[in-house]
Amino acid sequence: MEFWFTERQTEHLGITLRVRESLLVEQTPFQHLAVLDTYQYGRMLVLDGAIQTTEADEFVYHEMITHVPMTVHPKPKEVLVIGGGDGGTVREILKHPDLKHVRLVEVDDRVVAAARRFLPTLSQALDDPRVEVMITDGAEHVRAMRGVYDVIIVDSTDPVGPAVKLFQQDFYQAVHEALTAEGVFVTQSKSPYLDRKLIREVLGIVRSLFPVALPYTAAVPTYPSGLWSFVLGSKVNHPVKFDEGRAEKLKTRFYSPEVHRAAFVLPREIRGDLLPTE
Amino acid sequence: MEFWFTERQTEHLGITLRVRESLLVEQTPFQHLAVLDTYQYGRMLVLDGAIQTTEADEFVYHEMITHVPMTVHPKPKEVLVIGGGDGGTVREILKHPDLKHVRLVEVDDRVVAAARRFLPTLSQALDDPRVEVMITDGAEHVRAMRGVYDVIIVDSTDPVGPAVKLFQQDFYQAVHEALTAEGVFVTQSKSPYLDRKLIREVLGIVRSLFPVALPYTAAVPTYPSGLWSFVLGSKVNHPVKFDEGRAEKLKTRFYSPEVHRAAFVLPREIRGDLLPTE
Numbered sequence: 001m002e003f004w005f006t007e008r009q010t011e012h013l014g015i016t017l018r019v020r021e022s023l024l025v026e027q028t029p030f031q032h033l034a035v036l037d038t039y040q041y042g043r044m045l046v047l048d049g050a051i052q053t054t055e056a057d058e059f060v061y062h063e064m065i066t067h068v069p070m071t072v073h074p075k076p077k078e079v080l081v082i083g084g085g086d087g088g089t090v091r092e093i094l095k096h097p098d099l100k101h102v103r104l105v106e107v108d109d110r111v112v113a114a115a116r117r118f119l120p121t122l123s124q125a126l127d128d129p130r131v132e133v134m135i136t137d138g139a140e141h142v143r144a145m146r147g148v149y150d151v152i153i154v155d156s157t158d159p160v161g162p163a164v165k166l167f168q169q170d171f172y173q174a175v176h177e178a179l180t181a182e183g184v185f186v187t188q189s190k191s192p193y194l195d196r197k198l199i200r201e202v203l204g205i206v207r208s209l210f211p212v213a214l215p216y217t218a219a220v221p222t223y224p225s226g227l228w229s230f231v232l233g234s235k236v237n238h239p240v241k242f243d244e245g246r247a248e249k250l251k252t253r254f255y256s257p258e259v260h261r262a263a264f265v266l267p268r269e270i271r272g273d274l275l276p277t278e
Numbered sequence: 279m280e281f282w283f284t285e286r287q288t289e290h291l292g293i294t295l296r297v298r299e300s301l302l303v304e305q306t307p308f309q310h311l312a313v314l315d316t317y318q319y320g321r322m323l324v325l326d327g328a329i330q331t332t333e334a335d336e337f338v339y340h341e342m343i344t345h346v347p348m349t350v351h352p353k354p355k356e357v358l359v360i361g362g363g364d365g366g367t368v369r370e371i372l373k374h375p376d377l378k379h380v381r382l383v384e385v386d387d388r389v390v391a392a393a394r395r396f397l398p399t400l401s402q403a404l405d406d407p408r409v410e411v412m413i414t415d416g417a418e419h420v421r422a423m424r425g426v427y428d429v430i431i432v433d434s435t436d437p438v439g440p441a442v443k444l445f446q447q448d449f450y451q452a453v454h455e456a457l458t459a460e461g462v463f464v465t466q467s468k469s470p471y472l473d474r475k476l477i478r479e480v481l482g483i484v485r486s487l488f489p490v491a492l493p494y495t496a497a498v499p500t501y502p503s504g505l506w507s508f509v510l511g512s513k514v515n516h517p518v519k520f521d522e523g524r525a526e527k528l529k530t531r532f533y534s535p536e537v538h539r540a541a542f543v544l545p546r547e548i549r550g551d552l553l554p555t556e
Contacts, residue, residue: 004292012296012317016284039290057471060545193335193499219497219505221471226504227497253547262540267338269531 009224066092082138084155085111091125154187287502344370360416362433363389369403
């Protein structure tokens, strides 16, 4: 008997993966959660039917959402992650030598528990003494903070369910205020092929708050269309003028200084659509 | 009733698309051929169960397999396409102002016929007076030619069925001899995430024949893993020293001079695996 999991990525498109074993299926107070062991990509975290991360390709997303903003800031010491309860983003943040403290604010403690049990290569980072895990609402937390974080990374689910408020104007305003004077912010912003309208909206808001706001991309096999986008906002530093020395020394599988620069090069049509004035 | 087409991209991984209408299904002397009209990506050409091209994302693949080698050659006049019976690559080649003649050598005339009937935005290029369509074996054709082509593009199916011989040493040797003194060659070479071994083999052979041999990538949503690779061999010119003026003027949706350069930037691990000595 073969057991296949299919994510319907849009109404008309899906990815399907053969499953060796279903390790965990539960309804949390926030979402439906599953951990499946797949033949192709290893263990896989699925929230509300959408693939969040797999053991085989998680490095692409986690390195690219982390090292780009972390090297745009000249010396990040205090970092906030919203979402990201699997620990992959925290693992990457800890590679930066000047880091003093990273706070992970995850709304659903069942995600953290599932990752601790089934995804140790991601979640073991959460045991580092520099890491603090807070189980609370990320938007509320950010509203309570002023000038605290050097880097804020929104490593959330897509804007349905618990993450809706993480894609709205007042949240980005609060993020801006929670950052230090040279603060850098990044959020995942879905597929440049399938979700252009969302990226335009996010970019428009971020641009209204930060002097520098740019999208970048990375090729993540298990995400819809295989190409993913991020929107970065920076108070001072331009994202292609980053700390190349520190970037070069990072132990990574995907990220490099060259990859950092290339990630900001958008296909001509997408660039014309998202950055029409440049 | 919903009708879904699923391509099993590997033994354990698939893409699934909702189909509006099946326009053509036939067994040709060479392969199984289908044209399906999908809700997500428009009309789609499928050979032996593998998606070859869709109306919505074909521009990525066709622009990237064409404009990179065409701008690496300083003035391509005589060009050969092996495979590519849909006409998409020919359409892109015709955008280059000095082009005199492009010969499309496709082994299966049913592919050309299907494209002429159902994919006019690709196949109408085949009616241009500069285009010659030959229905014959590409490997045999290349062996008969010496010093004729400025650029040779292998726009083939994957190395199963009729295309097996297009991924072998003696074919690449014949390609090298069929090129002019400044000749440039490119072949598609599958996914950098899923087919690293194939890319290494192709690159090894191309490097043994050409002084310059490099892989590059592009994000094609309907191909396995969403990231695709190409291997380029050049007799004289380095692929990142190309005709930027001509590149800038091309009417494209994906390709640009910046995209050209960024396409040669490989993720750190893939680069270490494919180009260990650099």
